[in-house]
Amino acid sequence: EKLVDEGFSKKDTIVGIGGGSVTDLAGFIASTFKRGTKLEFYPTTLLSQVDASIGGKNGLNFKGIKNMIGTVKMPDRVMIDPVVPISMDERFDEGLVEAFKIFVLFGDGYHEFKEKIDDLKKRKLKILLDLIKKAVELKLKVVERDPNDEGIRHSLNFGHTLGHVFEAIKKLPHGICVGWGMVKEMEFFRMKGFVSDEMVDDVEETVGNLIGDDILKMSIDVEEAFEYLRNDKKGSGDLVRMPVIHDVGRFEFKSFRLREILEVLS
Numbered sequence: 001e002k003l004v005d006e007g008f009s010k011k012d013t014i015v016g017i018g019g020g021s022v023t024d025l026a027g028f029i030a031s032t033f034k035r036g037t038k039l040e041f042y043p044t045t046l047l048s049q050v051d052a053s054i055g056g057k058n059g060l061n062f063k064g065i066k067n068m069i070g071t072v073k074m075p076d077r078v079m080i081d082p083v084v085p086i087s088m089d090e091r092f093d094e095g096l097v098e099a100f101k102i103f104v105l106f107g108d109g110y111h112e113f114k115e116k117i118d119d120l121k122k123r124k125l126k127i128l129l130d131l132i133k134k135a136v137e138l139k140l141k142v143v144e145r146d147p148n149d150e151g152i153r154h155s156l157n158f159g160h161t162l163g164h165v166f167e168a169i170k171k172l173p174h175g176i177c178v179g180w181g182m183v184k185e186m187e188f189f190r191m192k193g194f195v196s197d198e199m200v201d202d203v204e205e206t207v208g209n210l211i212g213d214d215i216l217k218m219s220i221d222v223e224e225a226f227e228y229l230r231n232d233k234k235g236s237g238d239l240v241r242m243p244v245i246h247d248v249g250r251f252e253f254k255s256f257r258l259r260e261i262l263e264v265l266s
């Protein structure tokens with residue numbers, strides 16, 4: 001309404017300055033207002049710097065379902081200043097979770113992350129800068145190969161199938177829920193015999209260090225989770241495609257029935 005009232009045109013630039021919530025909304029507005037304006041992001045949370053502002057996907061929740069509405073629109077410019085998220089409260093660590101997710105998937109940066117986790121949590125600038133660069137570089141490689149999210153980009157959903165259910169039910173921040181989802185999904189892959197105990201424990205220990213073991217101990221009602229997933233995945237049948245982690249930097253896609261995945265919660 002404001003854009004119309006103030007006479008904004010296609011040639012104007014919508015600038016999203018903030019965390020992932022703001023950049024997602026700005027991206028959606030820029031892709032739909034007059035069928036598309038220019039778009040720039042100045043992400044201010046660590047999570048938005050390493051993930052949400054990269055790759056052009058935006059999502060709005062609708063009817064209680066995460067990212068039910070959204071588009072893909074690449075920003076014309078993303079400006080990342082690693083000093084900016086240093087002023088965050090404890091939610092800073094949620095950005096470390098999304099970065100760690102990328103390192104688990106692609107291997108690069110994984111061991112370094114584990115080695116430097118204490119310094120990262122202390123927000124040491126040089127180490128933080130290297131982490132942001134590495135995470136952005138890895139995500140961009142995936143996005144360049146699959147900008148429309150039709151193949152390899154689905155790998156970035158690691159932790160999100162169960163994480164989104166947890167987020168909808170517990171109403172906790174996104175990064176925390178992705179961490180919980182990563183651990184539960186690893187436990188599911190172990191149940192299926194796809195991954196070693198050591199690898200699951202390794203991810204669990206690191207994520208626990210970031211979001212707290214109390215969160216990892218939280219459980220959700222299986223039937224409530226089933227209802228959410230059924231609505232979320234409506235249209236894609238009973239099967240959910242997930243990146244199955246075999247080891248650091250090694251995964252393959254497999255499809256599972258909803259009920260099968262939820263067995264890990266009982």
Ligand SMILES: NC(=O)c1ccc[n+]([C@@H]2O[C@H](COP(=O)([O-])OP(=O)(O)OC[C@H]3O[C@@H](n4cnc5c(N)ncnc54)[C@H](O)[C@@H]3O)[C@@H](O)[C@H]2O)c1
Pocket residue numbers: 018019020021022024044045046047048051052053054055056057058059084085086087088089091094174175
């Ligand atoms: N589009 C994508 O590819 C993508 C990827 C990951 C996450 N997301 C979305 O991003 C959202 C989460 O983003 P988020 O974790 O950035 O949270 P957020 O946008 O909700 O911001 C978290 C909090 O940090 C505050 N904040 C922002 N910058 C700050 C700073 N520099 N110093 C102090 N406080 C600051 C905000 O006011 C807010 O209270 C979720 O909705 C998620 O779905 C989108």
